[in-house]
Amino acid sequence: MVRMxxxxxxxxxxxxxxxxxxRGGYHGTxxxxxxRRVGVSQPYLFRLFPGKQAIFLAAATRCLSETRRMxxxxxxxxxxxxxxAAAYKELIKDRDMLFMQMQVYVAVAxxxxxxxxxxxxxxxxxxxxxxxxxxxxxxxxxxFMSYGMLINTLVSLGFPPDHRVWSNFAP
Amino acid sequence: MVRMxxxxxxxxxxxxxxxxxxRGGYHGTxxxxxxRRVGVSQPYLFRLFPGKQAIFLAAATRCLSETRRMxxxxxxxxxxxxxxAAAYKELIKDRDMLFMQMQVYVAVAxxxxxxxxxxxxxxxxxxxxxxxxxxxxxxxxxxFMSYGMLINTLVSLGFPPDHRVWSNFAP
DNA sequence: CCCGTTAGTGATTAGCCACTAACTTACTTT
DNA sequence: AAAGTAAGTTAGTGGCTAATCACTAACGGG
Numbered sequence: 001m002v003r004m005x006x007x008x009x010x011x012x013x014x015x016x017x018x019x020x021x022x023r024g025g026y027h028g029t030x031x032x033x034x035x036r037r038v039g040v041s042q043p044y045l046f047r048l049f050p051g052k053q054a055i056f057l058a059a060a061t062r063c064l065s066e067t068r069r070m071x072x073x074x075x076x077x078x079x080x081x082x083x084x085a086a087a088y089k090e091l092i093k094d095r096d097m098l099f100m101q102m103q104v105y106v107a108v109a110x111x112x113x114x115x116x117x118x119x120x121x122x123x124x125x126x127x128x129x130x131x132x133x134x135x136x137x138x139x140x141x142x143x144f145m146s147y148g149m150l151i152n153t154l155v156s157l158g159f160p161p162d163h164r165v166w167s168n169f170a171p
Numbered sequence: 172m173v174r175m176x177x178x179x180x181x182x183x184x185x186x187x188x189x190x191x192x193x194r195g196g197y198h199g200t201x202x203x204x205x206x207r208r209v210g211v212s213q214p215y216l217f218r219l220f221p222g223k224q225a226i227f228l229a230a231a232t233r234c235l236s237e238t239r240r241m242x243x244x245x246x247x248x249x250x251x252x253x254x255x256a257a258a259y260k261e262l263i264k265d266r267d268m269l270f271m272q273m274q275v276y277v278a279v280a281x282x283x284x285x286x287x288x289x290x291x292x293x294x295x296x297x298x299x300x301x302x303x304x305x306x307x308x309x310x311x312x313x314x315f316m317s318y319g320m321l322i323n324t325l326v327s328l329g330f331p332p333d334h335r336v337w338s339n340f341a342p
Numbered sequence: 343c344c345c346g347t348t349a350g351t352g353a354t355t356a357g358c359c360a361c362t363a364a365c366t367t368a369c370t371t372t
Numbered sequence: 373a374a375a376g377t378a379a380g381t382t383a384g385t386g387g388c389t390a391a392t393c394a395c396t397a398a399c400g401g402g
Contacts, residue, residue, distance in 0.1 A: 003349060003398070023281050028198035030389060041351050046391060102277045109270045109327040110194050116329050123328055127336050142339035146317035153320050156280040157294055158287050165298050168313035174368070174379060201359060212381055217361060 002039075010048050010058075012038050017059035022100035026056055026107050053114055056107065060115065061122050063100040067091065068126040072133065080134050084144060085169070088151055095155070102156050173210075181219050181229075183209050188230035193270035197227055197278050224285055227278065231286065232293050234271040238262065239297040243304065251305050255315060256340070259322055266326070273327050 004012070016037040020029045031052055035042040049055045074087035091098060108115045127145065134140040151169070159165050175183070187208040191200045202223055206213040220226045245258035262269060279286045298316065305311040322340070330336050 001350080001397090006349075009349085025196055025198060025277060025281060027196060028281060031391085032389070040349095042390085043352085043392075044350055047350080052390065099277070099280045102273070102280065105324050105327040106196055106270070106273045106277055108329060109273065110196060110199060112329055120328055120330060124334075124336065138339050142321065143317075146314075146321040149320040149324050150313065150317040153276055156276040157291055158279060158283055159291060165295065168309045172367090172380080177379075180379085202361085203359075211379095213359095214361075214363095214382085215380060218380085223360065 006048060009038070009040065013040075013045060013048055013055060014058050014062050017055050018063055018100045019096040021056055021059055021103055022063075022096045022098075025103045026052075026111070031055070057115060057118060059100065060104045060107070060119060063097055063104060064119070064122045064126060067097060067101060068129060072129060075130075075133050077133055077135070080140070080144075084147070088148065088169075091148075092151065092155060098152060098155055102152055177219060180209070180211065184216060184219055184226060185229050185233050188226050189234050189271045190267040192227060192230055192274055193234075193267045196274045197223075197282070202226070228286060228289060230271065231275045231278070231290060234268055234275060235290070235293045235297060238268060238272060239300060243300060246301075246304050248304055248306070251311070251315075255318070259319065259340075262319075263322065263326060269323060269326055273323055 013034065016034050017029075020034050020037060023029070024033070031045050032042045034055065035045050038045075045055065049058070070090055071087050074083060074090050076083040104115075104119060108119050127141065130144055131138075131141045134144055154165055161170070184205065187205050191205050191208060194200070195204070202216050203213045205226065206216050209216075216226065220229070241261055242258050245254060245261050247254040275286075275290060279290050298312065301315055302309075302312045305315060325336055332341070
């Protein structure tokens with residue numbers, strides 16, 4: 001048994017939660033499954049977090065801000081178009097994170113009052129950050145985020161990279 | 172009590188399922204809830220469909236092909252860009268359908284083997300149809316579908332129409 | 343080395359949910 | 373009107389799950 005500080009454990013829980021919720025969604029994931037992945041008993045999660053919703057919310061915000069951070073690092077403001085491809089390629093690598101992103105969107109749709117306000121804020125910040133990086137051009141920003149969302153969809157649906165629906169992304 | 176033919180009932184079930192699954196997702200929706208909305212006892216669903224998965228799959232394919240049909244009707248091949256806005260506006264009206272679309276994507280991600288093959292086929296057909304309508308220009312098609320997926324996201328997240336993340340869509 | 347604090351567990355429970363079996367009600371056909 | 377068939381119900385079961393409670397093991401400071 002490895003003892004950790006509560007803060008470190010919470011960190012592990014968030015990472016595990018991103019993977020588990022990413023696959024099963026909010027309702028399809030049991031706290032048991034998360035606990036198992038962390039390597040800790042299920043009741044202990046409720047000492048680290050007030051409830052399942054809190055775990056999901058922590059994982060959700062982490063997922064979005066982490067994704068944002070990766071994009072910020074990958075984009076070159078001097079040549080946004082060229083660096084965009086590289087940025088997306090980076091994102092696609094982490095399937096768990098990408099699935100979780102989609103789960104966040106549907107979770108907000110389903111549980112507006114629980115998650116809406118907080119998640120919108122994080123997403124908004126992300127949008128603003130991209131907006132600045134891309135030269136504060138609304139068309140450019142919308143274009144960029146659109147592509148991201150389509151990629152999310154294509155990955156979620158499991159289309160192989162050589163499928164024609166991808167044809168615009170690998171020239 | 173209103174008696175219907177099994178076929179008519181199945182139709183009602185599919186419509187109810189789109190609404191219910193759209194909100195709760197696969198795991199967050201009980202067959203009880205669907206039955207209640209249809210106005211029928213819960214066990215009877217299992218006479219109309221072999222199981223919950225079958226209901227979801229029927230609702231999922233219906234949702235995608237219905238969405239496709241609406242777009243096909245709304246797009247004017249002579250002026251795709253102008254008609255696109257109108258097409259999307261039409262789609263956004265039916266929140267249940269839009270939410271269901273998102274739920275389909277995450278459901279495929281989570282349950283590849285159950286839904287993957289069938290859903291990919293329907294989506295592929297949709298993509299091909301748009302591709303033709305838009306003059307078989309890969310850039311144009313990708314652009315179009317991208318915008319659609321971003322709109323899905325923004326609606327799911329519940330951003331009000333006057334929010335800046337929408338600024339590119341209401342010129 | 344002891345004792346307060348912090349990390350962690352085992353057992354349990356109330357509620358929910360997909361699915362089954364056995365039965366009833368209503369329409370149709372002859 | 374009887375018999376057959378298709379639409380629908382009531383009652384029930386086994387499995388799972390979020391959350392609680394009472395408890396134990398390990399660390400660290402004086």
